[in-house]
Amino acid sequence: MILPSDMSTLQTLLQILRTHAGDWISGEDLSHELGVTRSAVWKHVSRLRRDGYAITSAPRKGYRLTQTTPLLLPEEIQSGLRTRHFGNRKIVYLETTDSTNTRARELANRGIPEGTLVVAEEQTAGRGRKGRVWHSPEKGGIYLSLILRPKISPLEAPKITLLAGIAAAESILSLADIDVHIKWPNDILIGKRKVAGVLTEIASDLDEVSHVVTGLGINANVREFPAELQDVATSLALEIGRPVDRAALVRAFLERYEHYYTIFLQGRTNTILERWKALSRTLGSRIAVEISGKRITGMARDIERDGSLILETPDGKTHRVFSGDLETV
Amino acid sequence: MILPSDMSTLQTLLQILRTHAGDWISGEDLSHELGVTRSAVWKHVSRLRRDGYAITSAPRKGYRLTQTTPLLLPEEIQSGLRTRHFGNRKIVYLETTDSTNTRARELANRGIPEGTLVVAEEQTAGRGRKGRVWHSPEKGGIYLSLILRPKISPLEAPKITLLAGIAAAESILSLADIDVHIKWPNDILIGKRKVAGVLTEIASDLDEVSHVVTGLGINANVREFPAELQDVATSLALEIGRPVDRAALVRAFLERYEHYYTIFLQGRTNTILERWKALSRTLGSRIAVEISGKRITGMARDIERDGSLILETPDGKTHRVFSGDLETV
Numbered sequence: 001m002i003l004p005s006d007m008s009t010l011q012t013l014l015q016i017l018r019t020h021a022g023d024w025i026s027g028e029d030l031s032h033e034l035g036v037t038r039s040a041v042w043k044h045v046s047r048l049r050r051d052g053y054a055i056t057s058a059p060r061k062g063y064r065l066t067q068t069t070p071l072l073l074p075e076e077i078q079s080g081l082r083t084r085h086f087g088n089r090k091i092v093y094l095e096t097t098d099s100t101n102t103r104a105r106e107l108a109n110r111g112i113p114e115g116t117l118v119v120a121e122e123q124t125a126g127r128g129r130k131g132r133v134w135h136s137p138e139k140g141g142i143y144l145s146l147i148l149r150p151k152i153s154p155l156e157a158p159k160i161t162l163l164a165g166i167a168a169a170e171s172i173l174s175l176a177d178i179d180v181h182i183k184w185p186n187d188i189l190i191g192k193r194k195v196a197g198v199l200t201e202i203a204s205d206l207d208e209v210s211h212v213v214t215g216l217g218i219n220a221n222v223r224e225f226p227a228e229l230q231d232v233a234t235s236l237a238l239e240i241g242r243p244v245d246r247a248a249l250v251r252a253f254l255e256r257y258e259h260y261y262t263i264f265l266q267g268r269t270n271t272i273l274e275r276w277k278a279l280s281r282t283l284g285s286r287i288a289v290e291i292s293g294k295r296i297t298g299m300a301r302d303i304e305r306d307g308s309l310i311l312e313t314p315d316g317k318t319h320r321v322f323s324g325d326l327e328t329v
Numbered sequence: 330m331i332l333p334s335d336m337s338t339l340q341t342l343l344q345i346l347r348t349h350a351g352d353w354i355s356g357e358d359l360s361h362e363l364g365v366t367r368s369a370v371w372k373h374v375s376r377l378r379r380d381g382y383a384i385t386s387a388p389r390k391g392y393r394l395t396q397t398t399p400l401l402l403p404e405e406i407q408s409g410l411r412t413r414h415f416g417n418r419k420i421v422y423l424e425t426t427d428s429t430n431t432r433a434r435e436l437a438n439r440g441i442p443e444g445t446l447v448v449a450e451e452q453t454a455g456r457g458r459k460g461r462v463w464h465s466p467e468k469g470g471i472y473l474s475l476i477l478r479p480k481i482s483p484l485e486a487p488k489i490t491l492l493a494g495i496a497a498a499e500s501i502l503s504l505a506d507i508d509v510h511i512k513w514p515n516d517i518l519i520g521k522r523k524v525a526g527v528l529t530e531i532a533s534d535l536d537e538v539s540h541v542v543t544g545l546g547i548n549a550n551v552r553e554f555p556a557e558l559q560d561v562a563t564s565l566a567l568e569i570g571r572p573v574d575r576a577a578l579v580r581a582f583l584e585r586y587e588h589y590y591t592i593f594l595q596g597r598t599n600t601i602l603e604r605w606k607a608l609s610r611t612l613g614s615r616i617a618v619e620i621s622g623k624r625i626t627g628m629a630r631d632i633e634r635d636g637s638l639i640l641e642t643p644d645g646k647t648h649r650v651f652s653g654d655l656e657t658v
């Protein structure tokens with residue numbers, strides 16, 4: 001299901017039902033306010049019901065919204081979204097897809113503008129870094145990809161992962177005061193377990209990036225993990241003890257991401273690095289990482305302006321790590 | 330027109346006609362050798378004629394190939410091609426397209442294997458670096474794009490432009506002893522005029538490249554340039570004084586490119602850098618380049634292992650240039 005952008009009648013209807021939430025509003029009033037016939041009102045209500053909204057109707061009383069949809073629909077995300085572009089233009093909503101990043105890359109190759117968001121309820125081939133699987137069950141996860149078109153050199157692209165990591169961590173913190181932190185380069189952890197991950201993919205020539213796709217997977221209301229993931233993965237619902245409002249979480253992510261992206265485009269890299277360091281526990285800890293097939297152990301000392309990690313080995317030498325899997329040792 | 334890969338009868342027919350070039354071969358002999366009816370032979374001959382091959386036919390004599398096609402058809406490129414993969418698998422042939430790189434990127438996104446070649450007789454939106462136009466008239470140019478899938482970090486991708494530049498320069502030298510040289514990063518010049526250009530585009534996450542598309546445009550038999558290009562562009566036909574065999578040039582490029590690509594994958598970067606330096610006149614010359622919006626003048630001193638250019642300014646400082654337009658001053 002791809003929702004068209006000219007959803008104004010449906011969205012206005014939803015808006016009215018929301019402001020009257022709990023109260024009845026007559027079909028005649030709705031017909032007046034929307035400027036459509038009463039049978040058109042009925043059709044739109046039916047559509048909202050199919051989308052998972054619980055709407056009661058009764059003769060002489062009209063309609064009443066009793067429960068919002070459990071789906072992560074565009075109108076849910078956009079309701080109250082305070083961004084200029086991110087998620088505020090086109091949102092492509094998919095009940096299921098192979099990978100939102102793959103879909104977003106296809107759209108980006110066709111010239112779709114910056115800020116376009118792809119959201120899916122389920123991924124059948126969700127991806128992490130290095131082609132790894134990202135467990136993406138249809139119940140309760142958040143799987144989204146955002147298209148960016150920064151006018152930057154491909155050498156600056158690694159910073160985008162830092163931005164997205166900050167935004168993801170902060171959006172989780174906006175829901176609950178919880179032990180969230182970033183593990184370089186792209187994992188969001190609660191304690192020692194992964195709760196979210198960022199996958200940055202770029203298309204570029206050697207001078208300039210043509211687009212960046214930021215994929216974000218959040219184990220929001222996921223309740224169960226396969227046996228092999230139980231020790232390394234967790235979800236917000238499991239950690240907080242109640243389901244979270246996925247639409248609110250996506251809004252918070254989009255707002256924060258746009259904020260830091262603007263700072264990034266202004267060249268204020270230090271602001272970003274400081275915020276990243278405050279949210280990360282990687283620096284100052286003893287880690288092991290593979291560099292060119294060799295396992296190296298040392299202290300994580302700093303993050304460079306280009307997003308690389310500075311590792312100091314016991315012999316006092318420093319190594320620049322551009323990518324890899326850190327292990328705390 | 331996309332030629333299917335099961336062209337064996339047509340290709341065998343062409344092969345036989347070629348070995349008999351100038352001599353007659355009877356329809357009956359062809360029918361025997363190909364294992365098809367004489368009317369099928371006639372159909373295939375008609376197809377070859379439509380593709381631009383001049384084939385004479387006469388009662389009781391049979392068929393005779395008098396002139397090969399002026400088109401850069403897959404069977405022309407593959408006839409005698411000595412590569413393992415490059416151009417030896419699928420060739421997508423297009424009479425006209427917007428940009429072979431755009432087509433190749435689409436194919437690559439769909440998982441098409443390494444070595445797949447896209448060739449067009451004309452580009453309506455041929456691209457150079459930074460979205461610039463590459464003049465791509467339908468008469469006599471070579472416009473091709475090759476899909477590569479090296480398992481490398483995106484940080485190594487700039488080297489691919491060096492490889493392609495070497496292969497392009499050497500393929501031109503294989504046709505004629507001519508004053509060809511490379512101008513960093515991606516131009517092939519004869520004297521001071523551009524005769525070919527390389528456009529490298531990558532799709533990547535931050536750990537690993539998913540594909541590289543190498544686009545190559547060669548002003549092979551182009552005879553006329555728009556007024557604004559006459560001082561900066563030239564063609565092989567204009568420089569050598571006769572039309573060149575475009576299929577032979579493409580074969581030479583593919584063979585050399587595959588050769589240096591293999592060396593690159595083996596990690597023998599020094600071999601590549603040495604060859605690049607021998608073919609370039611950039612090093613040791615006084616150049617100007619824009620770095621972060623600032624024009625800097627100095628001596629081009631060296632090429633780093635990552636493909637970047639080392640520029641020494643009069644104050645003795647060295648600058649690393651990752652991309653840009655050099656101007657000899």
